[in-house]
Amino acid sequence: MADPSDGPPDTGLPVESVVGELRAALAARGSAVLTAEPGAGKTTVVPLRLLAEPWLGDRRIVMLEPRRIATRAAAARMASLLGDEVGGIVGYRTRDDRRVSARTRIEVVTEGILTRRIQNDPELSGVGAVIFDEFHERNLVADLGLALALDVRASLRPDLRLLVMSATIDTAGIAALVGGGGEPVPVIEAAGRTHPVDITYRPRGRRDHLEPAVARAVIEALASEGDVLVFLPGAGEIRRSAEALSELPPDVDVRPLFGGLSAAEQDAAVAPSPAGRRKVVLATDIAETSLTVEGVTAVVDAGLSREPRFDARSGMTRLVTVAASRDSADQRAGRAGRTRPGVAIRLWSKMEHGTRPRRRSPEITQVDLCGFVLETAAWGVADPTTLALLDPPPGRALDEARQLLTDLGALDTEGRPSELGHAMTAIGVHPRLARMILDAVPSGDGALACLLAALLDDRDILRGRPDDLPVDLTERVRLLVDRGRRHRALDVGALHRARDRAADLARRAAVTDDHVNPTHTGRVLALAYPDRVAAKRPTGVGRFITVGGGGAWIAESDPLAVEAFVVAADLDGKRRDARIRLAAGLDHDDLLADFGDRIDERTILMWDDGRDELTERVERRLGEIALDVVIRRPEPSPEVTAELVARVRRDGLDVLGWTDRSRRIRSRAQFCRRHGVGEWPDLSDQALLDSLEDWLVPHLDGVATWARLRRVDLSTVLMTLIGWHHRRELDRLAPETVAVPSGRNVAIDYDADPPAVAVRVQEMFGASETPTIADGAVPLTLHLLSPADRPVQITSDIAGFWAGSWAEVRKDMAGRYPKHAWPEDPTDVDPHRGPRRMR
Numbered sequence: 001m002a003d004p005s006d007g008p009p010d011t012g013l014p015v016e017s018v019v020g021e022l023r024a025a026l027a028a029r030g031s032a033v034l035t036a037e038p039g040a041g042k043t044t045v046v047p048l049r050l051l052a053e054p055w056l057g058d059r060r061i062v063m064l065e066p067r068r069i070a071t072r073a074a075a076a077r078m079a080s081l082l083g084d085e086v087g088g089i090v091g092y093r094t095r096d097d098r099r100v101s102a103r104t105r106i107e108v109v110t111e112g113i114l115t116r117r118i119q120n121d122p123e124l125s126g127v128g129a130v131i132f133d134e135f136h137e138r139n140l141v142a143d144l145g146l147a148l149a150l151d152v153r154a155s156l157r158p159d160l161r162l163l164v165m166s167a168t169i170d171t172a173g174i175a176a177l178v179g180g181g182g183e184p185v186p187v188i189e190a191a192g193r194t195h196p197v198d199i200t201y202r203p204r205g206r207r208d209h210l211e212p213a214v215a216r217a218v219i220e221a222l223a224s225e226g227d228v229l230v231f232l233p234g235a236g237e238i239r240r241s242a243e244a245l246s247e248l249p250p251d252v253d254v255r256p257l258f259g260g261l262s263a264a265e266q267d268a269a270v271a272p273s274p275a276g277r278r279k280v281v282l283a284t285d286i287a288e289t290s291l292t293v294e295g296v297t298a299v300v301d302a303g304l305s306r307e308p309r310f311d312a313r314s315g316m317t318r319l320v321t322v323a324a325s326r327d328s329a330d331q332r333a334g335r336a337g338r339t340r341p342g343v344a345i346r347l348w349s350k351m352e353h354g355t356r357p358r359r360r361s362p363e364i365t366q367v368d369l370c371g372f373v374l375e376t377a378a379w380g381v382a383d384p385t386t387l388a389l390l391d392p393p394p395g396r397a398l399d400e401a402r403q404l405l406t407d408l409g410a411l412d413t414e415g416r417p418s419e420l421g422h423a424m425t426a427i428g429v430h431p432r433l434a435r436m437i438l439d440a441v442p443s444g445d446g447a448l449a450c451l452l453a454a455l456l457d458d459r460d461i462l463r464g465r466p467d468d469l470p471v472d473l474t475e476r477v478r479l480l481v482d483r484g485r486r487h488r489a490l491d492v493g494a495l496h497r498a499r500d501r502a503a504d505l506a507r508r509a510a511v512t513d514d515h516v517n518p519t520h521t522g523r524v525l526a527l528a529y530p531d532r533v534a535a536k537r538p539t540g541v542g543r544f545i546t547v548g549g550g551g552a553w554i555a556e557s558d559p560l561a562v563e564a565f566v567v568a569a570d571l572d573g574k575r576r577d578a579r580i581r582l583a584a585g586l587d588h589d590d591l592l593a594d595f596g597d598r599i600d601e602r603t604i605l606m607w608d609d610g611r612d613e614l615t616e617r618v619e620r621r622l623g624e625i626a627l628d629v630v631i632r633r634p635e636p637s638p639e640v641t642a643e644l645v646a647r648v649r650r651d652g653l654d655v656l657g658w659t660d661r662s663r664r665i666r667s668r669a670q671f672c673r674r675h676g677v678g679e680w681p682d683l684s685d686q687a688l689l690d691s692l693e694d695w696l697v698p699h700l701d702g703v704a705t706w707a708r709l710r711r712v713d714l715s716t717v718l719m720t721l722i723g724w725h726h727r728r729e730l731d732r733l734a735p736e737t738v739a740v741p742s743g744r745n746v747a748i749d750y751d752a753d754p755p756a757v758a759v760r761v762q763e764m765f766g767a768s769e770t771p772t773i774a775d776g777a778v779p780l781t782l783h784l785l786s787p788a789d790r791p792v793q794i795t796s797d798i799a800g801f802w803a804g805s806w807a808e809v810r811k812d813m814a815g816r817y818p819k820h821a822w823p824e825d826p827t828d829v830d831p832h833r834g835p836r837r838m839r
Contacts, residue, residue: 007048008081013041015190019049022163025186026129027055030153031162031178033171036190038331039292039338042165043070043133044077047090047106050129055161059128061106064114064145066137068094069259069266070291074133075099075108095428096500111141116428118148119378122156129161135174136166136327138362138390144372146178147387148379154180168327168359170390177388195337197299203349210237210302210347215244217300217345218280222252224343226297227273228280229287231332233304233321235260236465238282245280257283257293260459262493270294285324288331292338299336299344301329305360308367310397318572325360326353362391369393369401370431374410374417378425382415407531408435427508429453436528437509445524446511447502451480452525454501456569456582461498462489466581471560473569473584474521481516522584523594525567530595532568533586535625544580547623551577560584565591588627595622605634605643613706614643636704644700644709645692653685655710662714667750668734669722675774676733681721695721733774741766741831748773748780754796756781761792761813762820765831770798787817802826 010016015036025032036042047061065071075092082089091100092108100107118124130149135142146164153160164174175184202220204213214230221228232238238256245254257269272294273279281293285305305324324332329346336342346353364372369384372393376384385392405411410421410431417425424434433453440449455461455476462469462476469489479485480499506514526533534544534552542554542561552568554561563585570582592599604617616634620627634640648655666683673680681687688695699717703709722730734755737745742763749756755773761784770779784793784801792809795801806826814822823829 007051008083011041011045011081013039013045015041015045016049018188018190019046021186021188022046023050023053025188026050026161026163027053029185030158030160031185032164033175033178033185033187034163034165034190035171035187036165036167038167038288038334040190042190043074044081046163046165047131048078048081051089051105055159056128059126060104061129061131062114062117062124062127063106063108063131063133064111064142065108066111066134066139066142067259067286068097068110069286070134071108071110072097072263073270073291075106078106078108096497096504111139111145112428114145115141115148115375118145118152119375119425122152124149124152124157124160127160129163131163131165133165134167135164136168136359138360138364140363140367140369140372143362143364143389143391144375147389150178150180150388151379167331170359173390177390180388195339195341197333197337197341198343199333200343200345201350201353202345202347203352204347210304211240211244213347214241214300214302217347218245218248221298221300221343221345222248222278222280224298226340226342227278227293227295228298228300229293229296229332229335230280230282230300230302231285231288231324232282232302233306234258234284234319235459235463237302237304238284239463241282248280251277253277253279255279255281257281257287257291259284259286260491260494265493285328285332287335288328293335296335296338297340297342299332299342301332301344301346303329303346303348307361308363310366310368323348323352323356325357327359329353329356364389364391364393368430369397370404373398373401374405374421374425374431377405377411377415377417378422405431408432410435427505429457429505432528433457436524437505437511439527440524441509441511444513444515445517445520446509447506447514448477448516448518448520449524449527450502450505450509450511451477451498451516452521452528452569453505454498455480458497458501459491459494460582461491461494462487463491463494464489467555471554471558471580471583473525473582474518477516477518477521481518522565522567522586523590525569525584526586526591526594529567529569530598531623532571533591533595533622533625534566534568534580534583535627536562536564536566545624547625549624552580553577554580554583564588591622592627598622599627603639605639607647614640614647614704616640634704636702640704641697641700644703644706645697647706648696648709649689649692653688656714657710657712658714662718664736664747664750665715665718665722665730668730668736669718669726671734671750671755671774672726672730675778676726676729678726680726681723683718683721735773738771738773738780740764740771742833743831744833752781754778754781756783756794758783758785760785760787760789760833761809761826762787763831763833764798765823765826765829767798767831768802768827770796786813787820799827 022032022034034042047063050056050061065074071092071094075086075090078090079086079088087099087101088103090106091104093100093113094110095112132142132146149162153162162178164178171187175187178185202217218228218230232241235258238258242254242256255269257266269281270291270293287293303324304321306319306321309318309320333344336344373384381387402415408431409418410424412418423438424431427434427437433456437446437449437453440446461479479487479490531547534546537543537545541556544552546552552571560566560583565586565588566583567586568580568583571578571580600621602619602621606615606617608615614634616632618630669680670683695717699712734750737747738757739745740759740763744763746757746759757780772779779796781794781796782798783791786792793801810822
C-alpha cells in the first residue's frame with residue numbers, strides 16, 4: 001500500500017514544475033488560482049501533492065468535477081498513480097454512485113454534492129481544502145459552490161483552503177473574487193505539454209448535412225497515424241455520425257462518448273486502442289478538458305455546442321445548439337497535440353472563426369435559476385446578488401424564479417424558505433420535482449413521483465429522434481416498473497440509472513411504500529407542473545391550450561394527441577405554439593379533484609339572438625382552460641339588472657312594454673311640466689334614458705329575463721315617478737278625457753301640441769265655446785270628423801268655425817251624407833252621434 005504522504009513518483013507532467021509555488025501560496029494566503037492547458041496534469045497531480053501539507057493534517061481534500069464521467073476518471077487515475085484502488089485513499093461521490101471509505105483522503109465529487117454538504121454542515125467538518133476543477137466551464141452549480149465556500153471561509157472556517165483550477169479563465173476576475181475584495185489571491189500558471197497542431201478549415205455549405213461532412217473529415221484524418229477524436233453537440237449527432245462511418249476499415253473502432261452511456265462504454269472510448277487497432281471517438285464537449293482520451297493525434301471539430309437557455313417569458317429552459325466559442329475550439333484542437341504533432345479539422349471557415357465569441361456564456365446568465373434561488377435562500381441569503389459571484393444573475397430570471405418558488409410554497413412573501421422549502425432542498429432535484437415528490441407521498445404515489453423525477457432529471461430512457469419517440473411518460477413509467485416490458489428504443493443503461501436514481505430519491509424523501517400505479521402518472525406530474533396543464537382544442541387533433549393561454553401541440557400520429565387533457569413536462573420553449581415532447585394524460589375527474597382550489601367559475605351574461613333573451617353562460621375554468629360550460633336562465637342579480645338596463649339604453653325606450661295608458665300618462669305629465677306649477681319630472685326620451693337606474697331599476701326586483709322586463713307595468717312606474725303630490729294635479733290640469741256636447745267623454749291626445757281631441761262634428765252641435773284644459777288656459781284643438789270619421793276641419797275656435805267656414809262644410813256634408821241633418825246654425829241644435837233628419 002502506498003504512503004499518501006509520499007505521493008506518486010514524479011509524473012513528469014508540466015504542472016509538477018509549479019507545485020512548490022502552489023504549496024507556498026496555499027500555506028500563506030489560503031487560496032490560489034491555477035491555470036494550465038489541458039494535459040498539464042493539474043486534475044490528477046495537484047491533489048496528490050497537497051496530501052502531505054501540514055495545514056491539511058488528517059482532513060480530506062474535496063475536489064469538484066463538472067461531470068460524472070470526469071469524476072470517476074479522475075479518481076481512477078489518481079488511485080492508479082498511488083498504486084491503490086478507487087475507494088481507498090482516493091474515492092469519488094456522485095449523486096447516484098459512491099466509492100469512499102474511512103481511508104479516503106481525496107474525495108472527487110460532482111458539484112451538487114458540495115452544495116448539499118455545505119448546506120448540511122456549514123463548517124465542512126473534516127475537510128481541509130476544496131478544489132474547483134475545470135472552473136472555466138462556468139456551470140451554475142460550480143459558481144454557487146464557490147460562492148458558498150467563500151462565505152464559509154470568511155465567516156466560519158478561515159483555515160479552509162480554496163483552489164480554483166482551469167484550462168482558461170479570466171484570471172484577474174477570479175483572483176479578485178476569491179480574494180474577497182482585498183488583495184487578489186496568487187495566480188499560478190503552468191505551461192501545457194502540447195505539440196504543434198496543424199489546423200485546417202473545411203467549411204460545409206449551408207445545405208450540407210453535418211454527418212456526411214463529419215464522415216469526410218474523419219476519413220481525411222485517418223490518413224495519418226493515431227486515433228481520431230470528433231467533437232459533436234449531442235447524442236443524436238453522435239449516433240447519426242456513427243451510422244455515416246459504418247463502412248470504415250475493419251481495424252477502426254467507432255466509440256461514442258457522452259454522459260448517457262454506461263461506465264463500460266465510456267471506459268472503452270477513453271482507454272488506449274489495442275495493438276493493431278485504431279479508434280474514432282465521437283464525443284460531446286465532455287472530452288474538451290475534463291477527460292483525456294488516450295492515443296488521439298487528430299481532432300475533427302463540428303464547431304457546435306449544446307447549451308441550456310432559459311426563456312423567462314415561457315419559464316422553460318431548453319438545450320439549444322450554438323456555435324462553439326473560440327477558447328473551446330482551441331482546447332479541442334489541443335487534444336490532437338498531447339503526445340506528438342497532430343492535426344485539427346474544423347468544419348467552419350477561418351473567417352467565421354474570428355466572429356465567434358471568445359468564451360462560452362456562463363450558465364448563471366442563461367439557465368433557470370429556481371434551484372439556485374432556493375439554495376441561496378436556504379443558506380440565509382435572500383438576495384443572491386450579494387454573494388461572491390463572477391457574473392451577476394439576470395434580474396428577470398431571478399424574479400421568475402422567486403415567483404415560481406413562492407407559487408410552489410418554498411418561499412414566503414419575504415423570500416425566506418418555508419419548512420416545505422427546506423424539505424425540498426434536501427431532496428436534491430429541481431424544486432418542481434421536489435414539491436411533486438413531497439406532495440405525492442401522503443396519497444401513496446411517492447414511489448411514482450420518485451420515478452418521474454428520475455426520468456425528468458436525466459436523459460430520456462428512450463433513444464432516437466424526438467419525432468420517432470412517444471410523448472407519453474406513462475409508457476416510460478411502465479418500462480421502469482415492469483421488468484419484462486420492452487421497447488424498440490429502450491436505452492437499458494439509462495433505464496438502470498433511472499431506477500437507481502429513483503431509489504435514491506425515495507430514500508431522501510423517506511418514501512416507504514414502493515407501490516407504483518402508472519395510471520396516476522398525469523395526476524402526479526401535475527403536482528410539479530400545474531402551470532403546464534393543457535386542454536385539447538375543439539378543432540385540430542393534437543392542438544392544445546395551456547393554463548396560461550399559450551398554444552401547444554403533439555404530433556397527430558402520437559397516441560397522446562387525442563387526450564382531452566395533458567400535463568406537459570417538457571416543451572421546446574416556444575411561447576405561442578410549443579411542441580410538447582414529454583407529457584402524460586390527465587383524467588377530467590382527477591383534474592377537478594386536484595385543482596378544485598384553482599378552478600374559477602366564471603359567469604358571463606350574453607344575449608341569445610335567436611330567442612331574444614338574456615342567458616347566463618357558466619364556465620368552470622382552470623386558467624384559460626374551459627373545463628365545462630352550462631347555458632341557463634339567469635337568476636335575479638345586480639349584474640343581470642345592469643345588462644337588462646343596458647339593453648334598454650342601447651335600443652331605446654320603445655323596446656319597453658308600453659300600453660296606451662302608460663303612454664297617455666307620460667304625455668299628460670309632460671304637458672303638466674310645460675303648463676303646471678312646481679317641479680314636474682322630465683319624461684322626455686333622453687331624460688328617461690339618462691336616468692334608467694333611478695326610475696326603472698327600483699321596479700326590477702326579481703326580474704331576470706327580457707320577457708319579464710317587458711311585462712313591467714309602466715303605468716305604475718310612471719305614476720311613482722310623478723309622485724303622489726302631483727297625481728291630483730295631473731287629473732285636474734291634464735284630464736284623460738273631455739266631455740263633448742253629445743255627452744260622450746272623448747280621449748285627449750297629449751302627444752299633439754297643443755293637445756287635441758277627435759270628435760264627429762255633429763257631437764259638437766250646440767257648443768259655442770271650445771273645450772279647454774289646464775284650468776282653462778289651453779284650448780283643445782278639435783279634429784272635427786264626418787259621419788264616416790274622415791277629417792272635416794281642425795280648429796281651436798269652435799265659435800269662429802260655426803260663424804265662418806261651416807257654411808261651405810255644411811254644403812259638402814249635405815251632399816255626401818244626405819240622411820244627416822246639417823243645420824245652418826249648429827249652436828241652436830242638439831248634438832247627436834248618428835243620423836237625424838231636420839224637423
